[in-house]
Amino acid sequence: MDMNWKSLAAMLPVQPCDELKRDVLMGIYDMHDLGGDLILYHRESVGLADEIGQIMDPQDWAHWEQSKKRRWGARCTCTRCGEDFIAGYVKNGIVLAEGPDGQTYDGYVEQGPDSTVYLDGDEAVCPHCWTAATVTRRSELRQGRTHQVLQAEVVHIERYTAVMYWMVRRWQDADGTDTTVFVPHAALIVDEEGKLRRFRAELHSGDVMETVWLPCAWSRDPMQMAYYSWEAENHRKMGGWTLAYGPDLAGHTGEKTALDAYIGADGCWPGAYLHVWERYPQVENLMRQGFAEAVVQTIDRQLDCAAYKTDLCDAPPIPWVDWTEVKPHRMLHMSKTEFREIRKKNWGSEDVGCWDRYRSQFPMADALEFEHCREHIGGKAVGHLLEMVAAGWEDLAPVQVVRYLKKQDALQDGVQLLIDYRKMLRDAELAENEETLWPRDLVAAHERITQFWECRTKTSYQLGFTSTFIKYRELEWTDGDLCVVLPRTEEDLAAEGKTLRHCVGTYGNQHCSGKPIFFIRHYRRPERSYYTLQIDMTKAIPVEIQLHGYGNERHGDRKQYRHKIPQKVRDFCDRWEREVLMPWFADQKAATTVKKSGKLRADVGAA
Structure with missing residues (x-):
């Protein structure tokens, strides 16, 4: 087996596909996804003299020589086009001449009505290539500046499915050099037994073509391992990009992973998803049966919002799934009939999480009852009602509230209106009976209790x-x-x-x-x-x-109109x-x- 994995490591690629390179380079240089273009500058003495006339005698030449003077200017370099030019200099910035149309021109210029001062961090337009670039003191890049991000790509190695991770590295230095390279970083391979194996890239020289892939003892998610990038907080970042298209998984070890469905639903953490699949292979059933978006949102939001290390997890939990079951309707505690209807609704993670809370609080309820409430008042409003029920307001069950709000013609925003009304009624210690708890005109009752509070001490x-x-x-x-x-x-x-x-x-x-x-x-x-x-x-x-x-979006004499x-x-x-x-x-x-x-x-x- 060791020899097989060693031979497989020798077959791993050392450069990404051309499509990935093209997309990444377009994102970097057209949309500044990995640092922007710079106008580097440093102070330099500039010689100035009066203009040379068309006809000059020896006395004119002598006067021209005497008119020469030195001023502090700025020598600039645009990292986009690589051109050098001279500009005016001020402390912590440069001065560029501008025409009536806003076009910038090179050459020494002093502050005035026909010039603009650009300080460090400001954006200026290069007078040669007309690219907007950030004005930056050259000494800040004396040691160079490196921006990095991981890029994931799904490939096939013989019969194995692998997720390749490339470190996209953009290097800028004080001379105006701006280069981007794709460095092999890691690989996650799905073996024939449904286990993940990780390989790391080792560069023995500066040539990426001589990369050696080495197997690792642990199959950690490479995107959840911090790496350096200049623009990140504390120069450390996690996560990255994922190539949105890949090969057909049929006939390879990734066929049963539904990794293609995860990436197709805009998933950005393929390694984390594969770890979830490795632990719970039945997640494929949810991915193929209409709940891919909910799974993707649950995984990605946990990792996207991770503020520190303890928030990270190779296999993020999906709390709304019963992993003791295999069939998708049982995993979500639904009947087959309910599941067939619900899977057409494209539930997100908030919807399915709300359903999990709903069935916990109302064990006899079914998913179609919940969906009826969700369609009429929205998942967020159903969640607010569940919080109220959990806090002791048992009569605010979503089904009962929806039935009441239908009669009030206040389905869209009536939940918050009713909750506010109930809370103000309680805080005012007013008598609570069936009439006041469920007023015949909710909007009017809400307005009366609001005015009561305004008049109170x-x-x-x-x-x-x-x-x-x-x-x-x-x-x-x-x-x-x-x-x-x-x-x-x-x-x-x-x-x-x-x-x-x-x-x-x-x-x-x-x-x-x-x-x-x-x-x-x-x-x-x-x-x-x-x-x-x-x-x-x-x-x-x-x-x-x-x-x-x-x-609350209502107007008119009796607030009968809404917008x-x-x-x-x-x-x-x-x-x-x-x-x-x-x-x-x-x-x-x-x-x-x-x-x-x-x-x-x-x-x-x-x-």
């Missing part, structure tokens, strides 16, 4: 509002059109609720206890109420609770959560972990 939350603002003020953000604003005082929250005619004015306690309120405003009119967003910061990752506008949240607002909030909120939350989580570990070391040292 207010308790000052200013200290809590101030600390909340300090904690989350880094999340204020704008894209130039809309902006995210934090309330400063309780009065801000009350004014928002009064203007938009909803109950956010009563959310002071929630705002100050980990479920903050954010105002979505127009950037040009940040003082004017527009939409209100609430985020739950108390969970493992931030979760959006609700997003509402005027009257949808504009797609522009919805897209802005999604972009803010993805680009601002999630990175900030991960940084805060990492900082808290570092602080705790430092305190622990200090306590141990004191002991």
